[in-house]
Amino acid sequence: MGKAQCSYVVILACSLLVNLLVVFKLLYTDGEWALSWTKRSAEQAEQVAAISCSGHGRAYLDGLVLDGKEPVCECNSCYGGPDCSEFTTDCAANADSGNPYFLEPFWMQHAAKSAILVAGWHRMGYTYPDNSFISTQLEASIHKLHAVVGNAVTEGKYFVFGAGSTQLLNAAVYALAPENSSSPASVVASIPYYKLYETQTELFRSLDYRFEGDVSSLKNISDADHVIEFVTSPNNPDGKLNKAVLHGPNFSAIYDRVYYWPHFTAIPTSADYDIMIFTLSKLTGHAGSRFGWAVIKNESVYQRMAEYMSTSSMGVSRDAQLRALKLIDVVLETGGREIFEFGSNTMKDRWEKLTNTLSVSNRFSLQKIAPQYCTYFQKIRGPSPAYAWVKCEREEDEDCYKVLEEAKVKGRSGSDFAAETRYVRLSLIRSQDDFDVLIQRLSELVLY
Amino acid sequence: MGKAQCSYVVILACSLLVNLLVVFKLLYTDGEWALSWTKRSAEQAEQVAAISCSGHGRAYLDGLVLDGKEPVCECNSCYGGPDCSEFTTDCAANADSGNPYFLEPFWMQHAAKSAILVAGWHRMGYTYPDNSFISTQLEASIHKLHAVVGNAVTEGKYFVFGAGSTQLLNAAVYALAPENSSSPASVVASIPYYKLYETQTELFRSLDYRFEGDVSSLKNISDADHVIEFVTSPNNPDGKLNKAVLHGPNFSAIYDRVYYWPHFTAIPTSADYDIMIFTLSKLTGHAGSRFGWAVIKNESVYQRMAEYMSTSSMGVSRDAQLRALKLIDVVLETGGREIFEFGSNTMKDRWEKLTNTLSVSNRFSLQKIAPQYCTYFQKIRGPSPAYAWVKCEREEDEDCYKVLEEAKVKGRSGSDFAAETRYVRLSLIRSQDDFDVLIQRLSELVLY
Incomplete structure (x- = not known):
């Protein structure tokens, strides 16, 4: 073989080797799946996520689209302009609602783990395989979460899911109020209290319960009276680890524990009350998903709360439950x-x-x-x-x-x-x- | 050049060309995006979708996982075994609930179009940019849908979203009942009627309204009495295109139009009533998403229904709204x-x-x-x-x-x-x- 021929052979051999490697890579892609029907939606999601909004806003898949282009930036307060780069120097600070965006950077840092691809045919039916409106997998993850964090005793207890804690508050009042009693149960809380207890209880104008304001407003109550006390712990607004004020045979408490996570408070002990309410909103920061859960000791109270959820909305969106499962599983990966x-x-x-x-x-x-x-x-x-x-x-x-x-x-x-x-x-x-x-x-x- | 050398050159040229093409393809992939953080969830979704379950069941992302393996098959009734291939010859036919799985094959045929990739940080907050609980994009798509199908007049009307039609039924009753009236409004329907009207109205035991059964049970009513009539059209169970029976100054109707789609009935005319209720469940078949909407003519009725939705659950899951938007947009692509x-x-x-x-x-x-x-x-x-x-x-x-x-x-x-x-x-x-x-x-x- 001549010199030229020899180098041809070497180059050819190299070239063929590269071909082989590339074809192998194309076919097996490190043992990964070659994507087909999911590709388009994955690309869309990445394209929307790549819209930077200058770090002061966010573009969403379902955001407003102008002129058939990509979704527009939704700017944080005090920021404006098409890419949220314009700061309004004299604007007001918004410290009003409890929108839990403080956890947004955490989820952006864990993008790959927390993404979900939802197929068009995902869970179209009303029920899970056990004929309930509640995902068994999600229930198991929540059990595990409370065990790992040590903030609530859930063994042997029942779970009901609701649209955030919001829907569960009235479900609990409904379940605790005596049926067909001659006088309605009194619903109370300790000032300062979260206003929704009042507006919601009053909205429903039930024959069976009535909001009475501060606990101290109950004068001359007897053991025969039915009282339902909202106990928020840590309290909204002041963060105090409140306990029930009233104790008696017909007095029951709804423990709103939505802030009882290590983000906001020391966890001195694992709470073990008859009804405790939690929400994804203050755990992972996903207020918009509207997913909450109640942990219930008593079987008949559980049944009445479950009946309330079925009859008022046929349970909680399966899409929200899928999201909650994914997010809580990411939390659990490192034990929180x-x-x-x-x-x-x-x-x-x-x-x-x-x-x-x-x-x-x-x-x-x-x-x-x-x-x-x-x-x-x-x-x-x-x-x-x-x-x-x-x-x-x-x-x-x-x-x-x-x-x-x-x-x-x-x-x-x-x-x-x-x-x-x-x-x-x-x-x-x-x-x-x-x-x-x-x-x-x-x-x-x-x-x- | 010798013959051998010549063929070397040809092979080398071909090989180099293939290399170039493949490298080009790898880098540009037909101008497509090179996926990063979405890849893992896209792969998971495809892997779960590839579990065949013999065509008689389905595996889901949030299905039960045994021994750390892939999710198990959830079999259709009368089918069993790990891959749903075992038919139970003497089993009972289930024709009970209105689980709308008849549309599942449609969504499997439109897999690429109907998939959504949800980022971990998607819409964590309570509100959309206009401070409401309602996606403007989704509202616009629903307007368009009714215009295209011609089943409801929505121009100039208000929208309220709920967890399926279920939550909206009581929201409508709440909005129509007079406030602080001396006697509760009567809620009625025509036999045969969907039982939930009764169970739901009775569950809430409101001071402001009471279920009275069949329209004919209202004897000696005067124009001064407040009556709320549920009108289901097409009717559940018998498919009749019902109209309101009662007419008077204090009589109002809630038109449950959830079956008024070309799947189930001829569309003789575009319905134009004061309150009409629809749901994704009977349009696209996604009962599990719990997404419905009410179309409302009167502004004050709209405001009361919106208040009901805010106070009882702070609106509908943003995940369900994202899903509804995607699915309705697929429907709209071909004008339905x-x-x-x-x-x-x-x-x-x-x-x-x-x-x-x-x-x-x-x-x-x-x-x-x-x-x-x-x-x-x-x-x-x-x-x-x-x-x-x-x-x-x-x-x-x-x-x-x-x-x-x-x-x-x-x-x-x-x-x-x-x-x-x-x-x-x-x-x-x-x-x-x-x-x-x-x-x-x-x-x-x-x-x-």
Whole structure:
């Protein structure tokens, strides 16, 4: 063989080898599946996710589409423009609702693990294989979650799913109210309380129960009276680990434990009450999915709550249940470690920034939360509450909401918690942008 | 150049060309996106979809997983075994609930178009950009859908979304009942009626409304009385295009139009009533998503229904809304042509098979549905109802449910529709397997 011929053979051999390798790679792609019908939707999702919105907004698959192009950016408050890059310097800080966007960065960091591809024919029917409206797999994951976190005893208890905690609150009231009693049961809570207990109970105008306001409004009650007490722990708005005030043969409590996760509080003990309510919203931050669950001790109470869910909405969307399963399974992969460290560090950091900011003056005070031993992190933890419960200390600042509003801070008035208007709740669980603007506005206010 | 050398060059050139093409293909993949974070979930979905279950069952992403393997097959009734290949010859036909699996094959045929990839951070917040619980994009698609199908006038009307039609039924009753009236409004329907109107209205035990049964039970009503009439059209169970019976200044009607789609009936005219209720369940077959909508003329009624949805569940799962948007957009791609042809042909075929089967004897009779001009298909159409309303004609067959049950046919008794027990409803919208077994059992019964 001549020199030229020899090098031809070498080049040819190399070329053929490359061919072989590439064809092998194409066929087997590292043992991965060659995608077919899922490709298009996967591409769409990646294209939408790649719209950056300058880090101050988000484009969604179901966002508004202009001129047949890609979905538009939905900007965080105080940001605008087509790519959310324009900051409005004098805009108001939004610290109103409990939109739990503080966990959004966590899910963006775990994109591959938390994505779900839903086939067009996924769970079209009403029921799961056991003829219920409740996914057995999801129920098992939630059991495991509570065992791992140690925040609630669920062994031997029953589960009911609802559209967030919201739908379960009235389901619980319904289940606890005596049937065909001569007088309606009294529904109460301790001030300051989450206003929805009141608006929801009043909306339904039931013959069987009636909202009566603060626990202290019940004067001269006898053991014969039926009372249903909402106990929120940690409390919304002030983060206190409340316990039931009333105890008696016909008194029952609905424990709203939606904030009882290591993001927001030390977990001193595993809660073990007759009815406890939780929601995905304050665990993974997915308020929009509308998925919550109740853990119930008593079988007949469980049956009445399940009947309520069937009759009022035939259970909870199977799409929401699929999403909850995926998200909770991601949480469980590290025994909750990753998300709870992320969440509690974020909330602790925000609380410290807020207390430092307000400490410059005596005009505002915050609720006190003592450090406490957390069985989950196995150490003593300082406060990291979901909300600041702010008090305006100056005598003339009777309407604290107005004081803050004038300083371009939108909170939620104490009156929305049946408390004095001298108080305002500030939400600390919103997006980082919202929190940054809040601190900015408060810094200006305390200096003034 | 020698002959050998020449052929080397040719082979080398070919080989290099193949390399180039393959590398080009790898890099650009026909201008497609190179998938990253979505790949894993897309693969999972395809792997689950590839579990065949012998065509008599389905594996789901959130199905039961044994021994850490892939999800198990969930078999159609009468089929069993790990791959649903075992047919139980003597098993009962299930024609009970309105599980709309008849449309499942349609979605499997449109797999690529109807798949959605949901990112972990998709719509975590409570609200859409307009601060509502309702997707503007979805609302626009539903408007378009009704215009294309011509089954409802929606221009200038308001929309409220609910968990299926179920949650909207009570929301509508709530909105129509007078506030703080001295006597509760009467809620009525015409026999035979869908039992949920009764169970749901009774479950809530409201001070403002009360279920009174059949319209005819209202004796000596005056114009001053408040009456809310449920009008189901096409009617469940008998498919009749009902109209309101009562008319008066304080009488209002809730038009349950969930079956008013070309699958089940001719569309003689575009319905234009004050409150009309629809659901994804009977349009695309996705009962499990729990998504329905109400079309409302009056603004204050709309506001009360929206308030009901906010207070009882903070709206409908954003995951269900995303799914509904995708599915309705697939329907719209062909102006509904594809899905309604598929659906109406399936239902027409089933109805003909059923009538042929029962025509062998005089023991059972079916409801009569006259052919009618359909504005959607622009032709006269024969019947294709969702349910058969079967009457047992023999004098001794007073309990028709029992007669059928003994012949291994599980229907729903007339008493569940406040009608005579001589009637039974048979669901015709379930899976093909369910329908085939039903026809098999009925053939045996009429011969006997």
